[in-house]
Amino acid sequence: MFLKKITLLHEEDKTKELYPFSIPSIQSMSELDITKSVTFFVGENGSGKSTLLEGIADLCGFNSAGGGRNNTYDVEASESVLSEHLRLSWMPKVTNGFFLRAESFYHFASHIDNLGPAVLESYGGKSLHEQSHGESFLSLFLNRFNGKAIYLLDEPEAALSPQRQLTFLRIMHDLVREENCQFIIATHSPIILGYPDATILSFDGGKIKETQYEMTEHYQITKYFLDHREKFLKDILED
Ligand SMILES: Nc1ncnc2c1ncn2[C@@H]1O[C@H](COP(=O)(O)OP(=O)(O)OP(=O)(O)O)[C@@H](O)[C@H]1O
Numbered sequence: 001m002f003l004k005k006i007t008l009l010h011e012e013d014k015t016k017e018l019y020p021f022s023i024p025s026i027q028s029m030s031e032l033d034i035t036k037s038v039t040f041f042v043g044e045n046g047s048g049k050s051t052l053l054e055g056i057a058d059l060c061g062f063n064s065a066g067g068g069r070n071n072t073y074d075v076e077a078s079e080s081v082l083s084e085h086l087r088l089s090w091m092p093k094v095t096n097g098f099f100l101r102a103e104s105f106y107h108f109a110s111h112i113d114n115l116g117p118a119v120l121e122s123y124g125g126k127s128l129h130e131q132s133h134g135e136s137f138l139s140l141f142l143n144r145f146n147g148k149a150i151y152l153l154d155e156p157e158a159a160l161s162p163q164r165q166l167t168f169l170r171i172m173h174d175l176v177r178e179e180n181c182q183f184i185i186a187t188h189s190p191i192i193l194g195y196p197d198a199t200i201l202s203f204d205g206g207k208i209k210e211t212q213y214e215m216t217e218h219y220q221i222t223k224y225f226l227d228h229r230e231k232f233l234k235d236i237l238e239d
């Protein structure tokens, strides 16, 4: 792993009324030590996961609409306003990597198409637009993800079936073991979150803090739902 610490600069004016400091977890953030090769960001919708991930991606030099260092293309409203307030501590520094933003992946696919067949070859040779959403994600993971690198993924599960989420875990595991790759992943998936020996950072309750798999709502609600589906549905659907 390469990225060891994320620091929010103290001396800055963190105006509570304005995005991104209007987000409680970002307002209260100071330093995050990263100790494992895989770090998950979890928390309620709107708790600030993507905001922090975009800030990190921007400082890594990755296109904040999604991509690596060499992917220059524009998507409206994708630039990070948090990155200028952040510092990253590396040991050692890597420049190779990728920022996956599920919501703008379509634009990334067009960008790769425009770069021509030689570049497309490094993504498996087939236009990402001519593959299903999930197939194109898998092509990206299998072909573009290699070497010593940091991968920042925002909801990689968005396109993946449960089976393919397990495939993704295997790909990630091999990259961590064989290449010492680092992953920071914002996710709502109880399957992806189940990866062993990862740090889970919760953005809930106005503060970023470490939690355990079994303590997450993702685990608890999914488990309760599967174990007591009829009762659960009765409770939420009737009156
Ligand atoms: N460009 C922006 N300008 C103003 N507010 C924003 C902007 N982007 C996000 N926000 C707000 O900041 C908060 C955090 O958003 P963010 O996208 O980081 O949440 P998230 O934890 O990734 O949520 P989700 O799980 O739904 O993806 C939200 O309330 C959102 O409305």
Ligand SMILES: [Mg+2]
Pocket: 049, 050, 051, 154, 186
């Ligand atoms: Mg998000």
